[in-house]
Amino acid sequence: MYHDAQDFYLSMEKDVLVLSIRKGTYISPADLPLKQELPDPFTFEDGRRVLTVSDWEERSEELQDMYHYYMYGYKPDTSGEQVSYEKTEQGLQVQVTRELYSDIDATRAVVTGFSRWGKASLVIGMMDKRFALINPHASGAGGMASFRYSLEGKVYPWGTAGRSEPLDALHSESLAHWFNSVFLAFKDPAALPFDQHELAALMAPRALLLTGGYEDDWVNPEGMYVSYAEAERVYKFLGAENQIGIAYRSGGHNRTQEDISHLLDYCDWRLRGIQPKTTDFKSSLYEPWRQGID
DSSP: OOSSHHHHHHHHHHHHHHHHHOOSOOOOGGGSOOOOSOOOTTBOTTSOBOOSHHHHHHHHHHHHHHHIIIIIOOOOOOTTOOEEEEEETTEEEEEEOSOTTTTOOTTTOEEEEETHHHHHHHHHHHHOTTOSEEEEESOOTTTTSOSSOOOTTOEETTEEOOOOOOHHHHTSTTTGGGSOTTGGGOOOGGGOSOOHHHHHHTTTTSEEEEEEETTOGGGOHHHHHHHHHHHHHHHHHTTOGGGEEEEEESSOSSOOHHHHHHHHHHHHHHHHOOOOSSOOSSOOSSOOOOTTOO
């Protein structure tokens, strides 16, 4: 329902913008088939297989457009943008003149975030290729955690996994504004035409480090590990296996000095060539994830 004519025309303008930006023609969430298994990042929507690096470049564009349309919305084109304003008798005049943050060094720039901002760091990494290293920390559902794999009730040496953040939690009044309106129409995660290992794969071949706590049940830590392991397949395909890493620690939902040390060591390794001494950034306490891996 629109409160006034301005709301109506703003909504129409947004719809026209989306239609002009998006590259594909998409099925509504209600009409998508339910798929319990993880989607294959190496299979195009038309069934073709990714066989070469150039194929992956095309497939990654397809995946990114799907994420824009179904989940996160479209990033406005801000190239050449700088905002200034002037008061006049007619009102406020706003002028855009050049690109913001044009001096970012794409060989050293890092984006990281914790929890909600962990989700955001992945989205930023997808949309802005100027970041050489992405670190989503404890990002959970809507970030690195697989929608299709919840480990609630699984018994580990450190305890029994509790409830993890479900899809409908992201539709709540307090969280829904993080996503677009199309995403809010999904009722079953099996209807999603992608899963978060494919979002992680869109960072490739840039560096990606997954961090978090084994006992942070709400963010589905093993579900994040599943996404890491599946995204690693893409990194291996691109010859960039060392560009994706994992560094979990004991504990729950916080950011500790250990997490920060892991990030700094990984940055030193991937951006400065300094070999890590305390972790190989591949080991975890989880059983190896084998499904779909040769």
